[in-house]
């Protein structure tokens with residue numbers, strides 16, 4: 335018999351139906367999203383495997399059957415970097431960046447992918463499928479190849495950042511380009527996922543196992559700096575904000591913390607259905623989402639109501655930032671801190687500034703920004719910054735130029 339964490343199941347958010355943890359479906363028959371609730375008792379300390387140098391140190395809290403062979407590339411345990419010279423940091427004294435860009439394929443997606451691909455292989459799937467703005471696709475492709483499975487991705491044509499396209503080429507993904515937005519690609523995958531007997535497994539964050547991996551960033555932050563007052567998260571589809579919150583709620587259940595952080599959701603102003611719903615109380619999808627931050631160019635987030643729940647439950651807040659503010663923060667992180675992130679991740683610094691100015695976040699509060707992806711994902715953005723190379727004829731001239739630039 336395969337052994338699972340006892341008393342756990344896949345549970346539907348909408349109708350409460352329960353399925354075996356090993357069910358091959360990604361959605362409930364009613365169409366609702368599934369989640370996993372761990373039966374956690376109070377613990378003296380976080381159960382960690384200190385020998386593991388990846389997020390699998392939290393294996394005890396990831397409810398896969400014991401005999402699952404893990405498909406790993408060493409994901410997780412990303413750097414938590416204290417902000418120093420950023421100008422906003424003069425207002426907020428204790429701000430950190432959790433640099434998820436240092437994961438194996440350059441984004442936080444690897445956390446969920448290691449878990450869901452491990453299960454996919456165990457269940458005998460031959461192919462994996464996802465809709466993606468690029469990072470899910472890159473991550474899925476790497477882990478699929480590691481597991482010996484076929485990666486099939488649906489992406490919006492012309493709107494995937496160059497670094498991610500290169501990764502898809504490298505891993506040899508089967509790429510299906512949709513003449514439409516991410517939302518349309520997602521809705522296609524959702525329809526296909528209703529075929530539970532298919533040979534492919536949907537590994538978008540609608541798959542509850544993705545969440546079980548992504549939640550581990552909360553455990554890491556807890557181990558590194560305890561409970562921050564605020565976690566600042568860029569929001570696209572809403573899967574990550576929901577995962578991080580799940581991680582903190584589990585720490586509460588374990589009795590390891592007595593209060594969870596407040597969560598600040600940051601969206602790009604041209605793609606901000608969740609931030610708008612937070613303010614107006616009414617959720618309306620955005621039909622043509624627009625922002626240069628292509629990773630969060632999402633108009634109809636699958637997890638929209640979960641993201642709103644996180645903001646309500648945590649006593650959090652939501653802000654929107656425009657492309658100009660995003661680029662300013664992007665450059666500031668690079669040039670004041672040496673941290674190169676995706677534009678979607680730079681929204682966190684821009685959002686922090688707004689929240690401080692609005693009096694939502696206070697200067698003595700401890701803040702962690704979740705920098706979800708690596709700067710190298712977007713060569714087109716970086717190349718726009720440019721520089722003027724100075725041509726010299728010999729070493730002497732080069733020395734002269736150097737002396738002048740030091741002045």
Ligand SMILES: Cc1ncc(COP(=O)(O)O)c(C=O)c1O
Pocket residue numbers: 441467468469470539568569570571572573574575629630676678679706707
């Ligand atoms: C770099 C980056 N940041 C943020 C997000 C948004 O995460 P979520 O869709 O889980 O809200 C994504 C999603 O693709 C991403 O790739």
Ligand SMILES: [Zn+2]
Pocket residue numbers: 346347348349350351362363364365366
């Ligand atoms: Zn249901």
